[in-house]
Every structure is written in structure tokens, then in C-alpha cells.
Amino acid sequence: MIATTQYRPAGTLSASTALAPYQGQMNARLAAHLLRRAGFGGSPADVARVAAMSPGAAVDSLVHYPKDTGLSGRPDDLGDDYDGLQQKVTELQRMGSDPAELKDARAALGRSRRKTTASMQRWWLERMVRTPAPLQEKMTLFWHGHFTSSMVKGITPREMMNQNWLYRSNALGNVREIAAAITEDPAMLKFLDNARSFKEHPNENFARELMELFTLGIGNYTEQDVREAARALTGNTVRGAAQGGGYTFALRRHDFGTKTVLGTSGQLDGKDVVEIIFRQPAASRFIAAKLLNFFVYNDPEPELIEGVAALLRKYDFQTSPVMSQLLRSNVFFSDRAYRALVKSPVEFVVGAHQLYGLSEVTDESLAALGRMGQALFDPPSVKGWDGGAAWLNSQTVLARENFADYLVTAQTTAQADSWLVGSVPAGADAASTTLVGTILLGDASPASKAHLSSYLNGEGTSALGVLSVENYQERMRGAAYLTMAMPAYQLS
């Protein structure tokens, strides 16, 4: 990877007007920009619909999303056999029984976990593809990458799904309340080992990440604060499966002594720690920077971070009014923000499905997402996904292109009425214009458009002449794939 000082866009921020409402005209490019950031890109019809609205009305329609989406709330397979298999493993371990039997039981549990994880991933991706509330799913993805957990350390599919719904129900909710809720979230308590923390030897994992990665950032707390917060969080644990699971506060594990966290002393517990954290000015700046990096552009200026942090403080950490103002702002609709982010693999995959009107996500697409580096419910670390330049290496870029190839050749074949192959194009130039217009919103050089025309006409190959009724389906698919390989399509 080549080091640049940063990936902040060129040009200068107009700090005084950055967060004021954008008063300019809406058009298809800006509509697609808004749909990519506040959702996953949408269909060509979605882009046309939003392009006809004013910027303010378009943002309102995304922020005030329908409560009832009409979508299924649970995946088909939520590992109903999982608890039983888990209990069997525990039982066999306790009895110290036959190693072969234990090995089989563990293998069965592993199979169940993989099958269920795939089912959950498919369910969520299809929900992202189909939802009439794209910003709700986009914020849920944001929280999943921020307050992250993966399905390890005995976290059950049900616990993981409950965490996912915690984020979805609070998609545009209050950051402090979400942070407080995760101190009692079974998946999180297991993921960061607080479920096994005792007052005699507190486990510091959760306390540290709560401050370092979730709320304050490094440099805004001390090692002593971590140790003290870990004491305050003792007792927040998860009941065993035999007792029905779920969050519980274990009195005998909790340290009821006096602690001092970030300068505040008292008989603190987990909720108190969250309250104290969110009184630090660093908390609003940390969350603001995270939102800007995810929704606007990378390495945002300190003045811009402070502007959004001030909004978070003004609205007492409610994200709905903050996101509403951010998405309709001058900086959001500026040239500096346009195509300034690298598409995440989830954006790449969900967006491509919406582009071609595909509503089902196949096993192949799920596997491709893993190869691109973003398997849902399986982030690489407690830091979530780094994003930006980290999405781009040889391996992940090849996986993107191979997925695009698969999607336009294998997946859209069944759809004779798709815009891609629904009618015979009037000629290669017109077809090239349609492809670049629909897939890239025109974001290609004239030379590339001409090159695409030549490809559609079969130039440079021995085969079969210009674009025609006989060959247009295959050529359009090939050209659509090539358009998706062009630089603009990698960027959001």
C-alpha cells in the first residue's frame, strides 16, 4: 500500500457554511450520491424518483423512514438446534467422555453455526436489498461495525440476532443509550469477555474497548481508568443456557467498592461508567469523526468534526436530527464529498443487486462477500472494518471483479426483462451511453465510453461483427461487467 498523508479530498473546507443546508439543485448524480451514502445505491427507478425531489425532501424521505417495512424480522434458520448441540458439548466435556464422541458433537455444533451464520447473512443482505427504509439498514450496518461483535466465544445465533435488532431498533437513536444497552447485551458481554469477569480478577477487555473503540478513542483515558471501569462492569453477565440465557446482574460477582473513572468517584456500575464517558467532550468528537468517515469523507478536518460534535451535544447524542442535518448539508453535497469514499463490499454487493433488480442473494454472493473482506457478523477484529484504503488490495479487488462477472453473467440471465438486456440497443454508442449513464451516472471519460463501444462492436476480436440481435445479450453483459470494473464504480 502506498502511503499518502491522508485520504482527505483536495480543496478547502468552508467551515462556516459546511453544515448549512444545501440550496442547490438536485440532479441524478446527486440523487445517486445520496442513495449510495444513506443506503446502498438503489435501483435506476429509485435514482430517478429521488432526482425529482428537492434535496431537503429527499433527505426527509430517508430519515423519516416507514416503521413497518413489511419485511420478515428473522432469518428462516436461526439455529434452533444450536442450544441443544451446545449443551451436548458442555455435557460431554463435563463428563470427560469419549474423545471421539466429543469431537463429533463439536463438529455438529460447528456445522450448525456455519449454516446459521450463512442464513443470517443472507437474511440481512436481502433485507438491505429490498427495504423501503435504506437508512435504517445503513445505520444498522454502521453500528454493527462500530459496537461490533462476531459470532465466536459461545455467542448463540439468537444472541447475535438480538444485538442486530438492538442496532436496527435504535438505528437513528441515541448513541449514549445504545452504549448503555450494550453493557447489558449478551452477545457483547460474551464477545469482550465481561460475561466471565469477577470482582476478584476483573477482565479488562470490555472496559478497554468501550473507551478506546466505542466512545472516547485512545489518549482520552488512562490505564487506571480501564482498570477501574472493569471493576464497575463486574457482575454484568449472561445466564447459562439451562437457565434460559439472557442478561443478568450477578450480585456476587460485582465489585461494590468505590471506583474512580475519568475523575468521578463513587460506587459505580456499568451504566454509571457510560454516563461518565458521555460527559467527556472527547465522546462527541469521537462519534462525530466516525460518522463523517462513514458517511461523508475520510480524514475530515478538525473544524468539521467539531461542528458535528457540537450537533451531537446539542441534541444530547440523538442521531436522527444530527444525520438529518449532515445529509442535507453543503459539505455532503459538495464535489469534495462526491465519490470520495471507497465502496465497502456490502455496498458493492447490495448496490449491484439493486442496480439489476435482483432480490435474492445466492450462496456464491455470500462467499464472494467474505473474499472481499466483509462477512457480516464476522468482522476481522473488535475494531470492526477499517474501511477506506484497507478495502483495496489485490485479493479483495479480484474478488469484487469476479463477483461482478458472476452477477452479470450467471445471475441476471434469468431476468429477461432487466434494463440490461430487456431490449435490443439501437447501436453500440447508445448502449455504451446507457451503461455508463445507469451504472456510473456518467462518471467515465469520453475515451472509456468509446472503448466500451468498440468492445460492444467486437473490435479487436476475430468474432462475429458489430452489436446485433444475435450477440447483444452476451456483449451487454460483458460490457456491464467492464463498466463495473471502472474506477467510479469502486467509489461511493
Added chain:
Amino acid sequence: MKRSRFLLGSVAGLTVAANTDSLFARALAAAPLPGLPGDDRVLVVINLQGGNDGLNTVVPHGMEQYYRYRPTLAVPRGDVLQIDRNVGLNPALRSLKGMFDAGKVAIVQGAGYPQPDHSHFRSTEIWQTAAPDRIERTGWLGRYLDSAGMPENNLFNAVALAQVMPEAFVARKVDVPAIGAFRGYGLSSDKQASTKAAFASLVRDERVPFDSPYLGRVAEIEDHAQRGSQELPSLIGGYKTTAAYPATGIGRSLALAAQMIGSRLGTRVIYVQHGSFDTHAAQRGTQDRLLQELSDGLKAFYDDLAEHGNDTRTLTMTFSEFGRRVAENASRGTDHGEASPMFVVGGGVRGGLFGAHPSLDELDNGDVVYTVDFRSVYATILEKWMGRPSREILAGEFSLVPLLA
């Protein structure tokens, strides 16, 4: 353990074009490798990601306090693979102990740095950039590659066998590919000549009607990915081995590393990821399994290298972002700590123990205190193995550890 044939098998499955005048072939023929005392030395860096518990790796079985601090986690004295009266290896490291006894392994005890950070991310960054005292954008291996004048048209000057590019490779001039798994390293559309040619041209579209800070990077990486994946199979396809690699992630990575080293692509540094060692709970099972995977993988790797006469030109170094707390926690695990040992294997290594084992009497807030600055190990490898002055790369002078002749 069955013989591993997966790599060679997957190479045979690809269409291998005879491409004798490729950029790579020309680069290899034309470019003498720069600035090296030997001719074609390779450094393999293995990251034990997550914070490997040093005290259960190189076990201080002669220190009573170890058994007091670790009532359930300590390796019983009788199980330790003894090196001397004080320390020995975790029994999961049996293969590595064999290599140690043959004089092929240097163990640097107590590697760390001043004012240690307990965050995975910051401490990883410190080891990757070799800059504990400042924020540094480039990695120490990236700065080495930049300074060594690598041939610009070789796409395989260095390789990360990882899904995510390690910060150690961030450079100003040299771009390093990441190859997570060899099987997925190729473009399906390259099978069609017309698509292949159009792809090569269209992905370099930089005269677009918008500006983006990522535009150049996107074009570059797509170009490198296509060319690299076209070339690699034919470059390494002729390599055969009888070495018995374990069927593990690190086994597969090291098998590919040996294949690349043996195919003489001009690759100087290979980075391998192994983990996670973040054993806050139920440590013994997890850490022992990972150590055994490391140890058995290294054994197969050096068997393979030796079979092809590459063992003496390949040096391997392990590192982890930190060790773990001396006292175990109530979850039969350990929390983030400070210093931990490094293994330096193969090449011209002088086998044995280096640096003092950290004291368990004088702890820093419950953590062992480092006895060797890890930058001394980096400096030793840069100067004695890679033949580069270390001062500029490491932004300072560090005393060398006498583990290389």
C-alpha cells in the same frame, strides 16, 4: 498428517500461459538485487496477532512466582520442554524445540518497548511502524523496501499472505500485493481475450469527470491485481515439494511462501498472519493449539526450504503486539500485558537464548518489564541479514543482538 499437495494441484488447474518476455521475467533477468551482502536473502515475518502470552510460550519454570501467579494456567514443570534450569518451551512447541536443539532457533526474551501501550491497535501499529514515540504513516518493512531500490516493475518485491494489508508494508514507493488465498487470486473474465484487454485499459480510466482522493489508488490496485494474478501461476507453477505441511491456515501460507521463495521471483519479504492469540478466557486450549500450528508449520517450512537449498537464505522472525498480564484472570485467561519473546529461525541464525527473561519480582503494575527493545532485533535483521543501514529506517541507533553472524 497428510502430505500437502493442494498448492501444486491448484496451480495445475489454472491456464498457465508461457509468457517468457513478461515484465517479471525481464525484471528478474535485468535487476541484480540491490544492496545485499548475500545474493538473494529473504525475510519471513510471522505476526502472532492478538497478543501472545509470553510466559506460557517460553515458560519460566524455575521461577516459583510463575506458579503462584498462574494457579490454573501454568504449564506444569514436568510438561515443560526444558532449555535450562530457568526456562523451557510450552510442550505444544515440540517441533520448534527440535529445531532449537539443532541450533536453528534464536529466542529473544522479553522483547518490548518503553511506555508500553495496552491497546491491540496502537501497540500493533507501534510494532508495524517501529515508532513508539510518534505517529508514523509508513511501516518499517515499507521503509526498507523504499530504501533498498527495489525494481519498480516487479510486482512481487514483497508479499503479504493476509486478507488485510499489514501496516508494516505501507511504503512511499513500493506497492505490495496481499494474497489471502492462492485459489481466489485470478480474474474469471481473463479467460476471454477481448474482455481481458478491455479490462486492462478501462480500469486505468483516470480522466473522469470527478475528483477523488482514491482515484489513483483504485486504478493502480486494479492494474496490479490483474497483471500479478496473470503472472504468478506461471512463475511458481514448476515448484514441487515433499514436505508435510499441516492442513492449517499458517501451514498453507508457509507452503505458498516456500513456493515463492523457491521460484526466485525476487521476493525479499513475506508477511504471514497467525492468530488470534487474544486469550482473555480459556487460554490454554486456544494458545496451545495456535503454538502447535506455528511450530509444526515452521518445521514443514524449513524441511521444504532445505529440500530446495533455500533454508540458509531464508530467515523467519515472529512478533506479537504484546505479551499478557502475569496474573491470570478469573476466566482462566490473561489480559493485555507488555513484553513477550520473539523467535528468529533459520538463515544464518546463532541458536540460543538472547536477552534476559523478564523478572517476575519487579513488575510494572502487574506486567513484566521488557529487557530488549524490539527495534534492536529489527536493527540486527536489517543490518546483518538484509544488508541495509538501520539508522534511517528505524529513526535511531539501536544496539544489535548477536543472534546473526
